[in-house]
Structures are given as C-alpha cells and as structure tokens.
Amino acid sequence: MSIKSIIFAVALLCASTPSHADDSLYQELGGQAGISQLMETFVLEIASDDRIIHHFEKTDIERLHRLLTEQVCVIAGGPCEYTGEDMVTVHTGMNITRAEFNALVEDLMTAMEQEEVPVTTQNRLLAALAEMHSEVVGL
Template structure:
C-alpha cells in the first residue's frame, strides 16, 4: 500500500471514529446543553399538565421532581454529563394504565416544547429516537 492510500484510509477511519464519538455529544449541544434541556423540560411539564387528554396522570405527581428526572434522563440520553437517578420506566409506570393514546399525547407535548424551544427537527428526531424504545416499558403497565 502506498503512502497516499494509507493516508486516505487513516483519514477515513479518523473521520468515522470522530463522527461516531461526537454524535451523542452533538445532540447534547443541539439541545442547548444542560440549560437548554432544563428549559425544554420546564415547558414540557407545563404542556403535560395543561393537556386535558393526559393531565389526570399528573394530578398526584411532584412536578418539580418530574422536571428534575426528565432533565437528568434527557441529558444522559443525549450524551451529556448527567446521570439519571430516577426509577426505571417499568417501575415508574406500573399501575398507571397508560394507553397508546396517552403516550402519543405525551410525545405531542414534547414536540410542542421542542418547537417552542427552537430545537431543530433533526435534533428533535434524534431525541425521540432515543426515547421511542421506552414505549413498551410505559404503555399499559
């Protein structure tokens, strides 16, 4: 292998490695880092309690703690420095009888909060993709 081909292969490997290692970090940055994620979840929690389709699920909820746990969770998922300290999703949602419609309303509330925050669609989609696997842990528990 000549030096030019070796350099090209090394460059491609470096770019792929750099891209893979920074994709989560860039989501954290795209969400506005910890301050932006905190603001996002403030708006998200307001949307949840104002949505008459699902507000009943939050009547007995400590909203300050919900806000804190969502911020930790989103921060960690997005590749930030946070560590989620809440219960797992199954434990948190067992017995709440959350339906698919409830879950969809929650996702809409999050999307509205992200729109209000001015988060780019690509970043919204990346966050939603990280949260989507939780559907089976939340619905009808």
C-alpha cells in the same frame, strides 16, 4: 530516547485518553441549560393537556422536571446521572395507553417547537424516546 520507547509512550498515551462518547445530541439540545428549559416547557404542556393530566394529579412537578432533565441529558449523551426510579417501576399500574403515550410525545413536540429546537434534533430525541414506549405503555 529509542524508537521503541517512543512507540511505547504513544501507545500508553492513546490507551489512557478516554474515548469521547457521542454527546452531539446533548450539544444540539443546548446542554444542561437547554435541556432544563425544554423540560420546563414540556412539563407546562403536560399540565395543560386534558388527555393525560389525570395521571399527574399527585405528582411532585418539580421532582418530575428535575428527573426528566437528568434522564434526557443521559439519553442525549450528556455528562449526567439519572437518579430516579427505573421506567418500568415508575409507570407500572398507570395503565398508560398508546394514545396517551402519543399525547405526551405531541406535548414534547410542541415544547420543542416553542423552544425552537431544529427539526433534525427534534427527530433524534423523539426516536430515542419512542424506543422506550414498551417500558411505559400497557403496564
């Protein structure tokens, strides 16, 4: 094999190897099982939160749990697909206030404490969700 064909073969191999997306947050959250468990605890927290529960009176909680799990998996870089509605469409007409958004974030923090998610991991997920507030609040 000539040196040229070896270089060509190596270049071909590099080009065809998929670049790995950063799934470190997904791994830190315990993968699919960890995220599903965390979202279950989160949904239970929401269900006992008088500040925001009125928004969820007609909500199919199992569907919400499934879609939150999918969405957090995607946000965390995991191998999932989000199959729900886009955030703006879902939350339009709910008139969600900044205080209600913060209440939901607090519920997530409580859930993460209960599931013993490390603080650095908590902060990474919270930062990702905080960026979404304009797709949820005041619509």
